[in-house]
Structures are given as C-alpha cells and as structure tokens.
Amino acid sequence: MIPMKKMKNESGWAELGLNFSLARTTSSSAKAEKTVENKIETDDDNFELFDAKSRKTKDLSGILEACRPTKAAELSVSKQKQNEIVEWLTSEATTGRSRILLLSGTSGSGKTIALKVLAEEYDFNVIEWISPIDSAYSNDIKYLNQNDKFVEFLVRVTRYNSVFGRSRKRLLLVKDIPNIYFMDTNGFHEVLRQYMKLGRQPLVFVCADSESSRMMYSLFPPEIVEELEIDRINIPSTTPTAMKNMLKRISKILNAKFGDLIDVTQSVIDEVLSNSIGDVRSTILNTIFASLKVSNDGSKNDCGSREESLGLLHGIGRVINPKRIVDGNKWKFTHDPDDIAAYFRSQSRIFFQFSAGKLFEYNGED
Incomplete structure (x- = not known):
C-alpha cells in the first residue's frame, strides 16, 4: 500500500479524504483484503467458456452461463452498435487519456455482455465494481463507507497491476452505482473529476432505460457531461x-x-x-x-x-x-x-x- 504521506505528494486522490495506509491487524481483515485483491486479479476468468461437463450439478446459473456469447458474431446487439463500442474502445487507446462512457439501453438488451465480449476481443481486461454490503469492522480498523470503498476501487484498479496475469489493458465497469451518490451528487461529480485527472483506464457506467432519467439528470447532468466530455451509447431492444x-x-x-x-x-x-x-x-x-x-x-x-x-x-x-x-x-x-x-x-x-x-x-x- 502507498503511505498516506506519499499519496498527498503524488496523487489528488488523497484530497477525497481516503486513507489507504490502514493497518490490517486482524486475520479476518487481512483475509478480506486478500479476497478483494484476488477478485481484481482473477476477473479474466469471467470470459472462460463454461464447460457443462465439469459441473456436477446443472443449476440455473450454469445453464445461463452456457448460453453466454463468447465472440462478436454471437451477440444479439446490432453490428452498428458493436462498431460504436469498438470505436470508443480503440479511440480511448489512441487518445492516451482516460474517458468515461455511459452505456444505456432497455433492460435485457445485451449491452453488458456486448461490452465484455468486444473488450475481450480487443485485449481489455474488464474489472467490474461489485457493491459491497456495509458491515462493522473491528474497533482498530477504520470503517469504510460506500463512497470510500468506491474510491478505493478506482485507485486500486487504476494504480496497481496484477502480478499473476499478463499485462493487459484494463476497463472499469460500473453497473451498480453506490446509492450514497444519489443523495450526494456533488460528491459523485468530484470523484469523476478526480478520475479524469488521475485515472488511466476507460470507465463505463451501464444503466437501463428505466433508470436513465434519474441517472442522466442527477448523476450525469448536461453540464457534467459537457465538462468531462462523457460519451453515451444507447443499445435498443433486440430485433x-x-x-x-x-x-x-x-x-x-x-x-x-x-x-x-x-x-x-x-x-x-x-x-x-x-x-x-x-x-x-x-x-x-x-x-x-x-x-x-x-x-x-x-x-x-x-x-x-x-x-x-x-x-x-x-x-x-x-x-x-x-x-x-x-x-x-x-x-x-x-x-x-x-x-x-x-x-x-x-x-x-x-x-x-x-x-x-x-x-x-x-x-x-x-
């Protein structure tokens, strides 16, 4: 971990008030931290083809996993929308700076799997934010709320590479925005500003059309979209x-x-x-x-x-x-x-x- 003092000298992330030099003194907390790191390091496994014969039980999740497309030709998203996503991914690489994409569309239109499959084909490692359930830690460990955990996720992914896998481009995927930001939109906008300054990977937010109005006008108002040059791609219902x-x-x-x-x-x-x-x-x-x-x-x-x-x-x-x-x-x-x-x-x-x-x-x- 980078000490807090060093972060203040080198990174604007420290301005958000998150201390990453917490002493993990208990075995349970160390285990939890290791679990988080392993989650980030092993996300490549999300793209492995499911082999039904390796499962002893054939449950619903296994059946659905077998149906997942593994290449662009199998996607139900139109070729035009696939090209838009690919163009955004490749342009991000050529510009050499972090960018933010708002990927919207009807529920079940295949927008998330389309992004993952196309990102994999262009050698991106998709790392997805999973909203944690807030729980009480030991008294000697600082409690991290949703905001702190989300910022910590952005810092970890954008700063540290996995020592186990080959070096790949990374793409951050957020489907479940922390609820705290719906009550503190200014805090969310400040996180986005800091990420645009210090982030190194493309960041994608996915939302269904039923959620678009709330997300677009509260979390992504026109002034923020213009200021941060946030891109948007809308995926229509499958034909x-x-x-x-x-x-x-x-x-x-x-x-x-x-x-x-x-x-x-x-x-x-x-x-x-x-x-x-x-x-x-x-x-x-x-x-x-x-x-x-x-x-x-x-x-x-x-x-x-x-x-x-x-x-x-x-x-x-x-x-x-x-x-x-x-x-x-x-x-x-x-x-x-x-x-x-x-x-x-x-x-x-x-x-x-x-x-x-x-x-x-x-x-x-x-």
Missing part, C-alpha cells in the same frame, strides 16, 4: 431477426449439454418468439422454462409435458407476484399456495431453483 438467430444458437447448446433436463423444439422457439419484447435475458429464461422435461413419476396429470412446462412459468408468477382478494378488513390469496406446491410436487427442486433465480431478476438485476 426479432437477431432474437431468432440467438435462440437457434442457444437451442443447440441446451440440447447438447443439458439434454437430460431440457428439450428445445422448434415449436417452443416459435412460441417464445411470438411473445418476445426484445429482452434477451427474459427470452432465454422463457425458453428454458418452456423446454423443461417433466419427470415421469407415474402420477396422473391433466396436462401434457408442454402445458406443464408453461404452467411452471405461471406458477413462478403466482409466487413472485401473487394476486389477492380483499374481503372487508381481510384478504386472501387468489391461488392457494398449497395448490401451487402440490401441482409442482414432481418438479419441486427445479421449481425452487427457477423461482429463486426469477426473484433476483424481479428485484432489479440488470
């Missing part, structure tokens, strides 16, 4: 043609690697496409849900395998967003939870896994 090509690609992967759980047929693809609204992530999830094989436990069921697969989607909806009937001062669920549980008894494990995954998405995952 039906691109969505169809994407489903053809992932159907082969799902049938080949997860054939014991999933059977993606052309009829499933056609039905999912007919209900698609340009959201790639949602379309993939719907395809997986609709293609699940139903366990044959000998029990009688009024629905065939196709209808029961669609029933899984409906059941998840009734769990995440249940309807209620109000009767005076009382209320009850429209659909009895016991009936839902009984209907999916033969698929209880799958139903639980997908309900949990859908719940995280429902709560705002980008």
